[in-house]
Amino acid sequence: MARDIRTLTQPQLSAIQTACLKLAPSWPLDQMIAVSPYWPMRDEPIEQVSARLSALAGISMLMPASDYLDWYRRGLITEQALQTALAESGLGISQGELVQALERIPEQVPWQPLSGLLDEHRARHKMAWRDEITHQISQFCAAHFQQAQPMLHSNEKPDLYAHWLAVSQRDRGLSIVLDEPDLHRYFAQLPDDPHALIAQALDTFGIQNEQVELYAHAMLLDISGWGAWVAYLRWQGELSNTPQDQTLELLAIRMAWELVLWRYQESQFPGFFATLTHAWKQSMARLTDLPVQHQTQQKPLWIWARAAELSYQQQLHSMLSRPVNLSARAIQCQVAFCIDVRSEVYRRALEGQSDAIQTMGFAGFFGLPISYQPQQADVSRPQCPGLLMPSLVASHAQTDKHGAASLNAGARWQAFSKSATASFSMVESAGWIDTFKLLKKAFFASEQVHPVDKLSNSQSWSLTQNGEELSAQQKAELAAGVLHAMGFEQFAPTVLLVGHGSHSTNNLQEAGLGCGACGGQSGEVNVKVLAWLLNDKAVRAALPELGVEIPEQTRFIAALHNTTTDHIRCYGEKPDAQIESWLSSATAVAQKERAAKLDTQLADFDREALDQALIARSLDWSQTRPEWGLANNAAFVVAPRDWTRGVDLQGRSFLHDYQWQHDTDFKVLETIMTAPMLVTHWINMQYNASTTDNLHFGSGNKVLHNAVGGNIGVFEGNGGDLRTGLAMQSLHNGHDWMHQVQRLSVYLAAPKSAIKDIASRHEVVQQLIDNEWLYVFQWQSSGEISRFFQQRWWPVSAPADRQGEEQKIVQCL
Known part of the structure; x- marks a missing residue:
């Protein structure tokens, strides 16, 4: 029985709900895409969010002072840039004082919850309270959220809080593990309702209304990995119009532990409890002002x-x-790539082969909002950005019944193996089969194809919406929309549509190296479907009425860029020998450029040896760094490719083709600024966050990864919080960081008036710009570049003084 049932007041509930919306989603392993962990806080200035996270949980959004000092001494931070940044800040100190300030940055001590205060007095031989709390909640969540239901035998899956309470009240092992007799009895006193639990905790701890949001946010950050998973479930529910949110229940679970500890200490150790109460009051008194203090300390x-x-x-x-x-120039071959930074290296290498080659950049799902479902198979997967809900289903016109049946059987077997009650017996009975597979992969390594991809080799496709096959006219309208967005002005005899994918072995986070615009999958399905559409005679016949004239001899060929080896694989009809030769030579050039970053020894390999070495790396079970993914991304350039052709952008820029003169109503620009720009921002912030604080927003050591719930995420080792973000091996080469932390710089070759209008009509875009989560520049063909900030245009050659009084303002056109 609960000893004190209360209800939340409206101000308390409002503050709790606000805190519950501050955690960003994290996608499952098989759909892993990069996400900004700060996304829900984009409505606040970035420096304010940084201070808040630092104060509440010790999270860092900045590199250590020693790194900035090292970059300065190595010339990576220039004197001119430092002077400009100092002038912008209005801090009123000299450059020398700024260097000195960097050498004596004070330690930023975060706020401590009750469990943290108790750990300061915890005997060394006992497990730390916060570690055990995280472990217990995390293990429970892993069991609760996996597809099979292992802990309570019920026809219906219980609510998160109710399930946890029932399990915890039966668990006598907590008292034994923590060496705290009778601790388990205090769980019996907790209320059945999560709202009542939170109300009791707030009342017991004396938390004022103005402190509730900060306190609740701090509690959620203590179990942020599972908070991110719950946020993902909420996100998916919103996309499918089936709203659900279990964040408040997760918060209630975390606060329940604090309440249990309070009551346990009060009853079992009354003498120490007086000291604890005093320390707690001091801690709460600091909570409100701590973010402001951290913001001041972080200013340098x-x-x-x-x-x-x-x-x-x-x-x-x-x-x-x-x-x-x-x-x-006469164009013999057009090659459309994803905007991914890895494509920049290959595009530059390919363009270097001949002036008759034109490359283009477009979002890697190629404008197709599809999910892919093999005919007669029970499984499907989205092939579009996480921001979107698929509206079409792509499947094969011909059915591979044997393959679909095999896939369904595999899915059922894997679902059974994920059950906690089945796992040990399954290993006992089937371990010898898996041992054979293990030995086969170790000694006879070959490229492993995703089970779903095995069924995607059909050259004829079916596109359905709500179960109805699209008509030829609807297909033509879809195709015309894609071609218009891609910016086709003319069509070469051969057009390659190049998606991209990655290949590595023994890598739970392999989807993180895939195409983010395709939901972490390979872009193979998307380019095959689009090539099929654009080669279809009925679609071709309907396109002229939609303003698209494709020459009869033009053929579209689907292809895939393996970003691990830089090989290009073409599907169906092969390109002619000249194009094949260009692709082969471009592969060698791209491989050579990337080799030194992968392994300095590779830089001296000849062409054939390097190619074989890269293939071997992709098949090596022990290789934790098969490629660098999108590390070191820094810019997003939206302009005609001719403007950047021949410029070495060092594999750091996303490249999206755009010609504003052909976008009369600026709908294409609007789409770019509200979709690809947001996706590239997510990628940039994920890499930044995993670098500045891998403990909170990264997944640690890849070697120690264990899958959780089949595909939910990973543990580092066998416990702790659910780990989100990138592993250290995706960011660091063992000696130095491979990703330099900086906010995304976006360059738009479009009229200033159009950029301003779109930003003003989309609150999300305006928030990202004005709260300095990214930079937006306008780039003119003359070479003039201006920054858009706070509804004004600033010449980049002059400091953008935030006060706006000394500097000349370039007004919007």
Whole structure:
């Protein structure tokens, strides 16, 4: 029986709900995409969010002071950039004082919950309270959220809080593990309702209304991995119009532990409890002011972070500031790639083979909002960005019944193996089969194809919406929309549609190296479907009425860029020998450029040896760094490719083709600024967050990863919180970081008036710009570049003084 039932007041409930919305989602392993963990807080200035997270949970959004000092001494932060950043800050100190400030940054001590205060007095031989709390909640969540229901035998899956309470009240092992007799008895006193639990905790701890949101947020950050999973379930529910939110229940579970500890200490150790109460009151008195203190302490670090960004931007601006000279040339082959930064290296290598090659950049799902479902198979997967809900289903016109049956059987077997009650017996009975598979993979390594991808080799497809096959006219309208968005002005005899995928072995986070625009999958399905559409005679016949004229001899060929080896694989009809030769040569050039970053020894390999070495790396079970993914991403360039052709962007830029003169109503620009720009921002912030604080927003050591619930995520080892974000091996080469932390710089070759109008009509875009989560620049063909900030245009050659009084303002056109 609960000893004190209360209900939340409306101000308390409102504050709790606000806190519950501050955790960003984390996608499952098989659909792993990069996500900004700060996304729900984009309505606040980035420096304010940084201070808040630092104060509440010790989370860092900045690099250590020693890293900035090292970059400065190595010339990676220039004197000019540092002077500009210091002038912008209005801090009123000299450059020398700023360097000195970096050398004596005070330690930023985060706020401590009750369990943290108790750990300060905990005997060394006993497990820390916070570690055990995280472990217990995390193990429970792993069991609760896996597909099979292992802990309570019920026809219906119980609510999260109710399930946890029932399990915890039966668990006598907690008292034994923690060496705290009778601790388990205090769980029996907890109320059945999560709202009542939270109300009791707030009342018991004396938390004022103005402190509730900060306190609740701090509690959620203590179990943020599972908070991210619950946020993902909420996100999916919103996309499918089946709203659900279990964040409040997760918060109630975390607060329940604090309440149990309070009551346990009060009853069992009354003498110490007086000391604890005093310490708690002091801790709560600090809570409200702590974020402000941390923001003041972080100010010098933010100046250095800005200087690092300016150093990169100034270098990039010098490359982009050259006037654009457009020269007409006969195009023999057009090759459309994903905007992914890894494509930039290959595109540059391919363009170097011949002036008759035109490359293009577009979001890797190629404008197809599809999910892929093999005919007669029970499984399907989204092939579009996480921001979207698939509206079409792509499947094969011909059915592979044997393959579909095999896939269904495999899915059922894997579902059974995920059950906690089945796992041990399954290993006992089937272990010898898996041992054979293990030995086969170890000694006879070959490329492993995703089970669903095995069924995607059909050249004829079916597109349905709500169970109805699309008509030829509907297919033509879909195709015309894609071609218009891609910016096709003319069509070459051969058009390659190149999706991308990655290949590595023994890598639970392999989807994180896939195409984010395809939901972490390979782009193979999307390019095959689009090539099928654009080669279809009925679709071709309907396109002229929609303003699209494709020459009869033009053929579209689907292809896949393996970003691990830089091989291009074409499907169906093969390109001619000349194009095959260009692709082969481009592969060798791209491999050579990337080799030194992968392993310095590879830099001296000849062409054939390097190719074999990269293939071997992708098949090596022990290889934890098969490729660097999108590490070191820094810019998103939206402009005609002719403007950047021949410019070495170092594999750091997302490249999206765009010609504003053909976008009369700026709908394409609006789509770019509200979709690809947000996706690239997510990627940038995920890499930044996993670098600055891998403990909270990264997944630690890849070697120690264990899958949770089949595909939910990973543990590092066998416990702790659910780990989200990127592993250290995806960011660090063992000696140095491979990703330099900086906010995304977006360059839009479009009229200033159009950019401003779109930003003003989309609150999300305006928030990202004005709260400085990213930079938006307008780039003109003359080479002039201006920054858009706070509804004004600023020339990049002058500091954007936040006060706006000394500097000249370039007004919007």
